Amino acid sequence: MTNATATNAIAATATKWPAIPALGNLDAYITAVNRMPMLTPEEEQRYAQQLREHNDVDAAGRLVMSHLRVVVAVSRQYMGYGLPQGDLIQEGNVGLMKAVKRFDPDQGVRLVSYALHWIKAEMHEYILKNWRMVKVATTKAQRKLFFNLRSLKQELKSTHAMTDGEIYRATLSEQEIDQVAKQLNVKREEVIEMETRMSGGDVMLDPTPSDEDSSYIAPIAYLSDNASEPTQVIETRERNYMATDGIQMALDALDDRSRRIVSERxxxxxxxxxxxxxxxxxxxxxxxxxxxxxxxxxxxMKKMKKSMSAAAA
Known part of the structure; x- marks a missing residue:
């Protein structure tokens, strides 16, 4: 069953379970899916068997619909990344459909336990692609460190004993780095590198300045290398040529008296x-x-100018 097929299954099942609104805001969607009845182990086993043996689309839809609340619950764990919850839920639903497609009822586990891996995997992929323009984690180990480090930082923040007037540090102390490295079983250098990536912010090279800040100068204005800009390179080359070989060629075109007068003057x-x-x-x-x-x-001078213009052309 493809994702499109599973999506069609959801739509078809929603007509039988009218608790799911066709359109509405996110709060209405969450309220609706939380009202969906959960399947009993026997019902889940029966629908899973029908899907695997007969490719029953209605059975797939019932398995997906009854677990939509799980996706909503998981999405709340990733609300701290500045990404819309609706998008997280959407990606998690894709993971849920993949899990339903691959679920084997003979393994002796509930679908919810199996689906959690797929739901989180899709959300992780979405977060890593959209949290920053520059990738903060590219390998499997870095991805694991990225999510675990963020979670541990939140724990350190909540357990950190702050005195009056003290502000919690956004970066980790040396002691906290050692603590995190030991807890995650990684090198402290890896923790420092990931902490640096997470602490850095994205800066648009050419953003649109606001009306209140008309004096704003975009980074593109002072980061660009004019020396390598093609037109600048051509102009510099022509200017250097005219200042050396071009002048000498124009002087050679003059008679001796005119050449000496220009040279002396x-x-x-x-x-x-x-x-x-x-x-x-x-x-x-x-x-x-x-x-x-x-x-x-x-x-x-006129003759020299004409000669140099002809050479430049």
């Missing part, structure tokens, strides 16, 4: 602006007026 200048030759000094050297030197300089 713009390239042989110190950082403080000193050095190089003035228009009058160059005019005296070539025996022309300063205005003529300026005209040659302007023409040479």
């Amino acid at each position: 713009w390239l042989n200048v110190n950082d403080d602006g000193s050095g190089g030759m003035t228009l009058h000094e160059l005019a005296d050297e070539y025996g022309v007026s300063a205005e003529r030197i300026r005209q040659i300089e302007v023409a040479a």
Whole structure:
């Protein structure tokens, strides 16, 4: 029986058991499933046999419906993860349907004992996928430590003797780390690593700022590496080329007099602006007026600009 088949079985059975509302809020759903009659061991055995031997969809629906209250009870154990109880119940119901599908009545155990594993497994998977954007537990051992550590922290919080004005610490002390490691039979380094993962929070790189905080700067603004941004890389490469090979190529395109005038006026200048030759000094050297030197300089600069633009294209 597939999950879809089991879901259809629930819907079909609900028409026979009108206590389950077709639509409603979560409180109405919980109230309704808690009113569902529990099956006797004989009834559970009979329905399980019918499902296994005859693939009786109605029998599957009755097994599922009578155990929906168990899913609700289990979901309350995981309310501290900040996830909607309705979603936890939904995932737990999937686990319940998987358990009903695989249940063997000849094993001598009640369905509720068998189904608890599947219900919790589905809820665990949902919590680990949705509690954080970054996975806090990826291996089976880490998942076990994740849930056990959170439970033990709650116990330590309730038993911690706090003096007046003392605030309970969100992180564990060295003594508490050793205590947890010994109780869970893991290395203290593993406890510290999982505690660090659980204590950290998720930060959106580019969240939408609220109207009250218009001065907010998203992390994406100061975490991005502009040096590796493609357009910046291309611009930097072109700028470096123009400052070296590009200028030299443009100078080579000039005649000797124009090249020397440009070099003396713009390239042989110190950082403080000193050095190089003035228009009058160059005019005296070539025996022309300063205005003529300026005209040659302007023409040479235009020719260089044209050469460099052609090279960049």
